[in-house]
Amino acid sequence: MIEKVTIKKNHARQVAESLLKGISPERKNLIFFLHQVQNHLGYFPEEVVLLAAQYFSVSPAEIFGILTFYSAFKLNQSCAHHIKVCQGTACHVRGSEAIMKEFSRLLGIEAGDYDRQKSISLETVNCLGCCAIGPVVVVDGQYHARVNLKEIEKIVAGLTAGEKSDETCEI
Amino acid sequence: MEKKSLSLKINDRPVEARPGISVLQAAREAGLYIPALCELEGLPPLASCRLCLIKIKGRPSFAPACATLAEEGMEVETSSEELEKLRLTTLEMILSEHPYFCLLCSEKADCDELKVTMSKAFDPGGCIFCPKDGDCDLQRVASYLNIKKVSFEFKDRNRPQWSKDPFIIHNPNLCILCGRCVSVCGEIRGENVLTFVNRGEATAIGTFYNRSLQASNCSFCGACLDVCPTGAMSEKGLFPARGEKISTKKFVCPLCSCGCELEAEIGEDKVCRRIVPAAGEKPAFFLGCVRGRFGLKGLLADHKLAESQTVRIKNSREKASLEQSLSAVVTSLKETNPEETAFIFAESNTIENLLSFIHLGQELGLKNIFWYYPENFLTRLIEFEQQNQVGLNYCSSVPEKLPENGCFFIIDSDLKSEAVTLWLEIKKQLKAGSRMVVLDSGSNALEGQADLKLKPLPGKEDLALLAVLRLWLDRPDCLKSWPGWKELTEKLRHYQPEDLALASGLNSDSVKTIVDFLASGKSWTFIFGQRFLRQKNWKENLLAVWNLSLALGAGIWPLSSKINEKFLAGLAGQGQIKILDEIKELENKIKAKKVRNLYVYGDIPLTEKPEFLTVHNLFFNSSLADLSHVFLPASFWPGESGHLVDYTGQLKESPSTREQEGHPVSDQTIFNKLRAELGRAEWSPSKMNINLSERPGAAATSLLKPGMKRYFLSGTMMEKIGDSLSSEKERMLTEEFIIVVEQNLDLYGGFNLTEGVPGYQQARNPGTVLINPSDISHLGLEAGEEIVIKLESKALKGKIKPDSGITPGVLVIRPLLIDGFLSDIYHQGIVKGWVELKNE
Ligand code: SF4
Ligand code: SF4
Ligand code: SF4
Numbered sequence A: 001m002i003e004k005v006t007i008k009k010n011h012a013r014q015v016a017e018s019l020l021k022g023i024s025p026e027r028k029n030l031i032f033f034l035h036q037v038q039n040h041l042g043y044f045p046e047e048v049v050l051l052a053a054q055y056f057s058v059s060p061a062e063i064f065g066i067l068t069f070y071s072a073f074k075l076n077q078s079c080a081h082h083i084k085v086c087q088g089t090a091c092h093v094r095g096s097e098a099i100m101k102e103f104s105r106l107l108g109i110e111a112g113d114y115d116r117q118k119s120i121s122l123e124t125v126n127c128l129g130c131c132a133i134g135p136v137v138v139v140d141g142q143y144h145a146r147v148n149l150k151e152i153e154k155i156v157a158g159l160t161a162g163e164k165s166d167e168t169c170e171i
Numbered sequence B: 001m002e003k004k005s006l007s008l009k010i011n012d013r014p015v016e017a018r019p020g021i022s023v024l025q026a027a028r029e030a031g032l033y034i035p036a037l038c039e040l041e042g043l044p045p046l047a048s049c050r051l052c053l054i055k056i057k058g059r060p061s062f063a064p065a066c067a068t069l070a071e072e073g074m075e076v077e078t079s080s081e082e083l084e085k086l087r088l089t090t091l092e093m094i095l096s097e098h099p100y101f102c103l104l105c106s107e108k109a110d111c112d113e114l115k116v117t118m119s120k121a122f123d124p125g126g127c128i129f130c131p132k133d134g135d136c137d138l139q140r141v142a143s144y145l146n147i148k149k150v151s152f153e154f155k156d157r158n159r160p161q162w163s164k165d166p167f168i169i170h171n172p173n174l175c176i177l178c179g180r181c182v183s184v185c186g187e188i189r190g191e192n193v194l195t196f197v198n199r200g201e202a203t204a205i206g207t208f209y210n211r212s213l214q215a216s217n218c219s220f221c222g223a224c225l226d227v228c229p230t231g232a233m234s235e236k237g238l239f240p241a242r243g244e245k246i247s248t249k250k251f252v253c254p255l256c257s258c259g260c261e262l263e264a265e266i267g268e269d270k271v272c273r274r275i276v277p278a279a280g281e282k283p284a285f286f287l288g289c290v291r292g293r294f295g296l297k298g299l300l301a302d303h304k305l306a307e308s309q310t311v312r313i314k315n316s317r318e319k320a321s322l323e324q325s326l327s328a329v330v331t332s333l334k335e336t337n338p339e340e341t342a343f344i345f346a347e348s349n350t351i352e353n354l355l356s357f358i359h360l361g362q363e364l365g366l367k368n369i370f371w372y373y374p375e376n377f378l379t380r381l382i383e384f385e386q387q388n389q390v391g392l393n394y395c396s397s398v399p400e401k402l403p404e405n406g407c408f409f410i411i412d413s414d415l416k417s418e419a420v421t422l423w424l425e426i427k428k429q430l431k432a433g434s435r436m437v438v439l440d441s442g443s444n445a446l447e448g449q450a451d452l453k454l455k456p457l458p459g460k461e462d463l464a465l466l467a468v469l470r471l472w473l474d475r476p477d478c479l480k481s482w483p484g485w486k487e488l489t490e491k492l493r494h495y496q497p498e499d500l501a502l503a504s505g506l507n508s509d510s511v512k513t514i515v516d517f518l519a520s521g522k523s524w525t526f527i528f529g530q531r532f533l534r535q536k537n538w539k540e541n542l543l544a545v546w547n548l549s550l551a552l553g554a555g556i557w558p559l560s561s562k563i564n565e566k567f568l569a570g571l572a573g574q575g576q577i578k579i580l581d582e583i584k585e586l587e588n589k590i591k592a593k594k595v596r597n598l599y600v601y602g603d604i605p606l607t608e609k610p611e612f613l614t615v616h617n618l619f620f621n622s623s624l625a626d627l628s629h630v631f632l633p634a635s636f637w638p639g640e641s642g643h644l645v646d647y648t649g650q651l652k653e654s655p656s657t658r659e660q661e662g663h664p665v666s667d668q669t670i671f672n673k674l675r676a677e678l679g680r681a682e683w684s685p686s687k688m689n690i691n692l693s694e695r696p697g698a699a700a701t702s703l704l705k706p707g708m709k710r711y712f713l714s715g716t717m718m719e720k721i722g723d724s725l726s727s728e729k730e731r732m733l734t735e736e737f738i739i740v741v742e743q744n745l746d747l748y749g750g751f752n753l754t755e756g757v758p759g760y761q762q763a764r765n766p767g768t769v770l771i772n773p774s775d776i777s778h779l780g781l782e783a784g785e786e787i788v789i790k791l792e793s794k795a796l797k798g799k800i801k802p803d804s805g806i807t808p809g810v811l812v813i814r815p816l817l818i819d820g821f822l823s824d825i826y827h828q829g830i831v832k833g834w835v836e837l838k839n840e
C-alpha cells in the first residue's frame, strides 16, 4: 500500500518536472503550468505544489489559494465516478436538498467530498440549464431527470457494482 | 521628516500632505476620521473593505481613500449623505456574515445579567463572547456609522475555529476578509503561512492544504494578532478586559540582540495578560518574536515569580533572611584570597546591573571576572583583526540603516531567529528589488526567500567562499587594487574552481551561477552569524569572507544574537573583564582549587561545585541553584529599570515593569548591601568612567581601527585546501553524520521557556533533530521517531523531523545550554556522531 503511494507520487513529480521544462520560471506562467498539471495529472499532490512554489518563487500557501480559487483545479485525485446534484432554485424547490442528503447518507460523504475506495465524488452544481426536468442529477455525464428519493439507491448501487463508466465523461 | 509639499482640499479645508501618502493618511494626519477596516499603516494598501470610499472632484466614480495617492490640487469629499449611506450598506454587507447582534443591541449595558439566559437559549456569538470586545475596529466603525439595522439576511458561516495551535486562535466566523493578516504574514514577516482560499461565499483565510499553523511552519511571531481588526485572530486564553483596569508597562526584551521594545499588560490581579510589541517609530508588527511575546509571558504569569523571591542558604531547602545570606557571602569573600575568587555573569541583564557587579569584583581586586560567552564572536573578530593587521572595518559599516537597494549575502545566520528586526528591514528591501543569497550549512529559515541558496558541508564554508572567489578573480570587475593581489591570485590559480566547489560540498554549476548573480547585483553586504565563527576553522572562514568582500568591494556585517554583546566585547577589549567561552575551563579551575569561591550572576551551565558558590539568578528551581551555598533572588526582567544595548550598539532604556513593592529587593540593592558590608561606597555609573549617555557600541568598535585592506591567505588555509583536495572523498557510513549545533535562545535566567510556558514546547519542538528525508529512508526510520545519536563521549536523544533543506549526512540540533556537555558541543559548533541503529 505504502509503496503504491510512493510510486504514484514519484510519477506526479516526474510529470510536473517534465512539464516545467518547457516553461520559464516567471510568475506569469504559473497559472499556465497549473492548467498543464490539471490536464496531465488531473489533480495536485502537495509535492507538485511545493515544486511549483520553488520554481516560480511563489509561496506554497499562495499557490494553494489559487488552486482553491478556480474550480478548474482539483486538489484530489479525481474519481472514476462523478455525481452532481443540482441545487439551483428550480431544483431546490422540487426537493433537491433531500436528494443531496440521501446521496450523502448512502455514500457516507458530504457534498464536495469524495470516497476514495469507491472512487465516487459527490458535488453540488447550481442550475444546469434544464430546470424543466428538475430535480436533476448528473452521474458520469448522464442526466437523470425528475429524480425521486427511491431512485437514488439504484443509482448508487449501479456505481458501486463496479461497472466503470467512461472517465472522460465530464460536463 | 520630508517637506510637506502637496496642497489639497479635504472637505473644503486646505490640507498639506507629504508626497507619496494616500488620501486616507493625509486626512488622518489632518485629524479627520474616515472609516477603514483593511488599511493599516505599514501594510501595503489592500482596498478590500470599501469603507473608505471618497469622492474626488472631477472623477466620475468613488475611490478608496486608502489606495488613492494624494495629489496636488485634489479636492476630496470624505463625508456626505451619499457616502455615509454607501458605507452603511457596505457595513451591512460585512455584518451579514459577522455576528452583529451585540452591535445593534440597545441593552448592551445590562448584558452581564442577560447573557446567561442568552447563551442557554441558542449559540449567539457576538461581541460579548469575543476576545476583542472593546478594542475592535469593527465596533468602532459600527458606532461611527451608527448602524441600526442589517437589511441582509444573516448568514451563519458556522465554520470550525482553528484551536489546535499554541498561542493563536482563528475564528473564521469573525473574519471580515480584510486581508491584513495575509499581508503582514507574507509581505512584512516573510513567513507566507496565511493565504486566502476558495472564493465567493466560501472565501476564507487558510493555509497550505489546510494544515495547522504549526505544520505550516508558522513562527508564532504574533503579527497576525496585531493587525486583525476583529476577534478573528486572537491570542489563546485572552479575555476582553471589559471593566478591568489594565496597566501597561514597557520594557526591552533581553532575549536576543534586537532588544525589542515590548509592552506587558498587567491586570488588576497583577498577572500579565499578554505581551505585545510596543509601536513606536515603526508599527508594532515590525517587532517581536515568539520568545518575547509568548515566552516571557510565562515569567510573569507563573508561580515562578513567587519562587524567585526565595533566599536560600547552605543547600538547605529552608529560607534564610536576606541579611543572613548576604553576610555569608561577605564572609566568604573576605576569607577567600582574591586570586581564588571568581565572578561570572551572563549578558542578558541591564548594563547598570552588569557594571555594578563587575565593579564590585574590581573593587575586591579580583583577576577573574568572567563573561560567559560561548559564542566568542566579537572577541574572535577583534583577535583576527589584531593578528592580521587588517580592519574588517565593520565599525563603520554597522549601519543604522542598510545600504539602499543593496544586496545581501547571508552566511550561517538564521536572522529570523537571531535578529528578526534586521530580517524585517532586509525583507523590506527585498520587496524593493534587493537580492539575497543564503549560504548555510545548517538550517536557515531565510532560504525560502533567497534568490539563491548554497549548501556547503558543515565546516567547509571557507572552501565554498574560496571557490566563488577563485572564479571571481578572473572577472574584469574584480577589485585588484588592494595589496596582496598578486600573491593571492598566484596561490589560488593553482586550484580549479570546480575542485574547490566539490571539496566544499557544492557542485561547480552552483558556484558559477552565484558568481554571475553576484555580478548582476550591487552593494553587496556579507552578513554572518555566530555559527560561522563557532567552528574550529573560524579563522579560515573569516579569511575567506574577508578576501571575497575585498574582491567584490562589499561590506561586512558580523551579527550575533546576544543582547549587550557590543558593549561587553568592548569591556573585554579594555581588559576590564575576561571572556569565558568554555565552561570546562572554569570547572577545571574549580577542580584544581584555583577557584574556590565563585559568584554566579545569571544563568551559567555549571556543574562543578566550588568550596563556596553564590548563585544570583531568577529561578530557585534550577540545577545551578541546587549547587549553590547561597541563592540570591535576582530581579532583572521585568523588575528593574536600566539600559540594554542592541545589535546596532544603540542604548535602549527599559523602565521597571514590576511593582516594586511586589519584589523584596533589586539587584542593585543587593550589590550595594554587599558593598556596605565590605566597607565600600555605593555604586554609580560615574565610578567606572563610562558615560552611559554615549553610544556604548563605540566602546567595542573603537578598538577596531579602520585597518589596512589587503588580500592574504594563511598557512592553515592553504593546508586545508591542500588536504581537502588531495584526500579521497571519504565514503561515509549511512549512520555517520555531521551534526550542526545551532543556537537556542529559549532560556533566560534559569527559566526554560520551553518548559515554563504552555504551548511553547509544541511551538518550538526543542528536541527535534532535523534530517534529510533520504537519510530517514536509508536508515529505515520514520518521521517523528526518536533516535539516539552517539557522540564521542555521550549520547543525545531526539525526535527526527524531515527537512529537505538539510544536506544528506547532516543532522541539525538546537540544544538548550543547560549542562556542561551540551555547552561543550555548542562551543564546538560542529561535531561528528552516529545514529544508533536498532538491532532487528
Ligand atoms: S503568527 Fe506570524 S507567522 Fe504565524 S500566521 Fe501569524 S503572522 Fe504568520
Ligand atoms: S483574520 Fe482578521 S486580519 Fe485576517 S482577514 Fe480576517 S479579519 Fe482580516
Ligand atoms: S526578536 Fe529578540 S528582542 Fe525581539 S522579542 Fe524576540 S527575543 Fe525578544
Ligand code: FES
Binding pocket: A086, A087, A088, A089, A090, A091, A092, A126, A127, A128, A129, A130, A131, A134, A135, A136
Ligand atoms: S435549478 Fe436545477 S437545473 Fe436549473
Ligand code: FES
Binding pocket: B035, B036, B037, B038, B039, B046, B047, B048, B049, B050, B051, B052, B053, B064, B065, B066, B067
Ligand atoms: S480601508 Fe480602504 S478599502 Fe478598506
